Amino acid sequence: MGTSDQLKLVVLRRIGCGNPAKKERYTFDFVVNGQSLFAVTGASNFDLSGCLSVPQREPELALRLNGELAQRLTSAVPCGGSHRVALYICPECGDLACGAITALVSRSEGVVHWSDFAYENGADRETKLSKVGPFAFDWTSYMTEIDQACVG
Template identity: 60%
Template sequence: MTDQIKLVALRRIGSENPQKPERHSFDFVVNGVSLFAATSAAECDMCGALSDPQLEREIARRVNSGTAAMLTSDVPVGGHRVALFVCPECGDFACGAITVRVSRTERGVEWSDFAYENGSDPASKHDLGPFEFEWAIYLNEIGRSKAD
């Protein structure tokens, strides 16, 4: 049996003091569990690596296709790490990111080895997964992030 994935709207409320822009991105909900909550990404003031194209069209045009490709068509043999949650100001990995190892399987794709990374400190692992998603359903769900 494969796991179920769903993109769910995720809103970061903006403020003027301190100045924080409002952000509209996606949470990844697996088997009914928010990965944003399970990884404590909110405590690090992160947002989803995929922007909501209905509310952030320009940001989605700039970043979503690259991130979606890393989650789907650009997955190498053996897999690679992909950021799921990033800094809402710049999206820079150095600010810290929640990442996952994405690997192709016979049935689809597997997410494993969740961690907080910032490129300089040792990765801090999260006790999540692994999750395996059926390819067609997975592609369809990640495809919802595409901006026209």
Template identity: 60%
Template sequence: MTDQLELATLHRVGSTSPLKKARYTFDFVVNGASLFKATEASSLDMCGCLSDPRFEPEVADRFNGGIASLLTSDVPVGGGHRASLFVCSECGDLACGAITVLVARNDLVVQWSDFAYDNGYKAGTKLAHVGPFEFEWAAYLAAIRRADAD
């Protein structure tokens, strides 16, 4: 049995002191459980890597296609790579810290495993309590593509 992936809108409230930009991004919800909460990205003031086009159409138009490709078409059949799921709410830079996952694929399924907190300059901190998850390819692709369509 495969896991079920959904996208749910995340809202980061903005403020003027300290200056924080309001953001509308997506949480990855697996089998009804928020990965934003499970990975503790919420306590690190992160946001989802995909912007919600209903609220941030310019940002979504500029970045969602490339980010979605890293999670889908850029993953070679029989191979895989690391991708960011949650990033810095202000700049999205890996150096500020990100929650990453190893995305691997075969013809029928995509697997998310080896969740970690990464910052690009120190060894990643594994999040052993999260995953692995396995998604049926067609349903997974449809879920990620919804980030561009909403």
């Protein structure tokens, strides 16, 4: 197999405040080849958070949501198939209507691909993020990284 991209999940903190009310959140940033996708996609400009919660900081949310979200990034992607996944979401409600950074996640034998990054909000036409990706991750390393982050 050729060279693959390296994925690391790194804690991403959203600082809370009272005016306007904003929840403090601890989620994961997706860092590819040492570069933060939170920064590269401009997710901070939309006040978004990672889709996966940090189990040690947000145990209830992680328990309730991480399994399903991690599955959308991993085993729910059929070999030879693809679907869009929200990587960065509204930190208050997680609703796509508030805006999200999404990617097309596809899988082939031993490799998972992230491509076609976009900002979506369900109302306006999606904004393609053409300077981001595509990425190809070794399936085993990818699964290990996501599993370790979700379990803690």
